[in-house]
Amino acid sequence: MGEWWLFWTGDGGTPGEDEVPGWGDLPEREKALRFRDRQPILISPEGRVDPRLSKIFRRSAFSAKAEGTQETYAPIYRVFFTFLWQRGLNWDEAVPEDLEDWEEWRRRAAANPEKIGGATWAKELAALTLFYKIACGQGFAEVNPVLMRSVRTPDGGEAEVAELAPNDVVYADVKWLTPRAFRLWRNVGLGGMLPSGLEDETWRGRLGGRDCAFADLTYSSGMRRREAGTILTCEIPKLGRQNYYSGKVGHKIAKRAGHTFYASHAALQRVEGYRLSTRAEAVRVAQARGAYDDLPGQRIIYKVTRRRGVLWTERDGRRGEGSLDTLTAADRLRLYIRTEDGLEPAMLWLTESGMPFSYKNWTKVFERASDRCEALGLDVFATPHMLRHSMALRVLVSLHNALDRRLGLTPAERQHYEDVYGPVWSMVKDMLGHKNEQVTRDIYLEPVRGLQLDSLLNDEDNPVDVEKIAELAARTGLILDAA
Incomplete structure (x- = not known):
């Protein structure tokens, strides 16, 4: 079919010598070549591994990315390289016109049944921008297919953006759940309850x-x-x-x-x-x-x-x-x-x-739960990241209220309190002889935050203020609530 293949080192699937002769020492060979754990390996349709790709994936700005980002980007390279191969081109021969044709196919081609939206294209473009910047910088490719242009930033500076950057990226308006909206979604979507609070006798979730x-x-x-x-x-x-x-x-x-x-x-x-x-x-x-x-x-x-x-x-x-x-x-x-x-x-x-x-697989679990809520007439849904956002909002509101009550501060006084104690880090930096204030914060801020959070979160007199979040939901319309 002329497709590239994607594998990962250190995934625990290395065959033994008794299973595939000659492959039993693969982990040792990978270590000798200085492959890192969970490094992507792209194999061409001819069954070859390009050492230039291995070098990019082993040590570069790509390898510095979070593991989840690498797992997202590597499949994008496989698909784009396959597109080029079927045009008779290797990955290092791509030119801007090839990327334009790829964008047309991915986003608008009538023959493509799985067209993507602006947000997905932005992710793919970010992956290709990173890859070809590295490849051209190391002399592995002569032409960068990702053309860039300068734009003016709100602060008067300049930034480089890809010419094919989408202008139709749609972000969900709702990123937060109130505590009662979360409980309703969890109980009905994941727990098999009915919106009334009764058990659903038809529920088969185990x-x-x-x-x-x-x-x-x-x-x-x-x-x-x-x-x-x-x-x-x-x-x-x-x-x-x-x-x-x-x-x-x-x-x-x-x-x-x-x-x-x-x-x-x-x-x-x-x-x-x-x-x-x-x-x-x-x-x-x-x-x-x-x-x-x-x-x-x-x-x-x-x-x-x-x-x-x-x-x-x-x-x-x-x-x-x-x-x-x-x-x-x-x-x-x-x-x-x-x-x-x-x-x-x-x-x-x-x-x-x-x-x-x-x-x-948790993403699918959440999708099925949200589908169940919709089928039962509930306008609540959730993703794992929405729960993360919701926690941050809940704690932010609660800690502000807890600090205000504990210190007897008005909102204006709290701002003054933050302004006054801000320079402390600079003074501590000088006392410790650190060159950068960030070093001081990195070393000492986490324990201080821990003491503050332990004290505030476990304060019986200042419980989490869920009503404040409900009021915020009603006023802004940006937070998903349940009646």
Whole structure:
């Protein structure tokens, strides 16, 4: 068919010597060539790997992108390279006219049944802009097919934008849910309830407990889909007597850097309920049929240290180690723990068959839940990222109110308070001898924020102010609420 193929290193799918002769040492060969984990490998229709592509993907501005961005961009390159190949061109022979024809096909061609909108084209154009900028900069391509033009920015400066940049990008007006809108969407869409609050006797969903627990955790903590979707059982905060509990998001699954998350007692209670019921049953059935025995690439954890170190054994008995902060989403899928009843996945979220649930599949779960709400006449919908936005809005409103009450401040006085204490960072920078104030903030701001959030979120006298958010929804029309 003349199509390019896309693969990834370190995905746990390397065949053994007994399966495909000559390929058993592939991981060692990749390491010798300095391939990195989860590096994309594009293979031409002739079955060749271009070393120039490997160099771009191994160490460049592309490799510095977040893992999720790389996973989005690499398939775009595969499809565009296939388009060029079917024109008799290699990827390094593209010219602006080829990109124009590609844009025409993707967006407007009558013969294309899967035309895309402005937002998707903007994403594809961003991917190609990055790739060809790197390729031309390293001398791998003579012509950059992405033509740029200068535009004036609102502050009087200039910026470079692609000539084929779309002007019809449509962003959803609604990015937030009030607490009651979220509860309605969760209970009906994920939990199988009726809008009246009664049980739907026709509901056949068997993973409602899991799905509601994931939604509660995401809405409470504001974690991204990948962050919440790849969390391990050992990373769930232990329940106590607080309103909120803190946990850590590993560097490799965060978008840019690891950070602290806060989850409510109620959300973690639902997670614990899922772990002890639906999840435990799925694990038991999977153990009984031997589903966890001798899986390719399996790593069995035998210790997690206080410093977030992870020690494991491989299938062949070799020992390895890593860190919760350096484990990628693919790494986490391979991790298992040994209990009194046998092996079980270290990942929290499992499929009905007891296997680790890929975080990308949560988008489909949310889409089905929103479709169910629509079918029942409800004007509520949600995506994982909407729950993240909603958490940020809820906490922003609540913390402002909590600070105002605790310090006895009016909004004007609060602004003055922020203005007065802003220069403190500059003074601390000078005292510590840091060259850049940002270094001071990076080192010391996170613990300070943690102290503030712990104090405010667990303040019994200042609960989350949901009515303020409802008032904001009614006044602006930008927040999805439920009557």
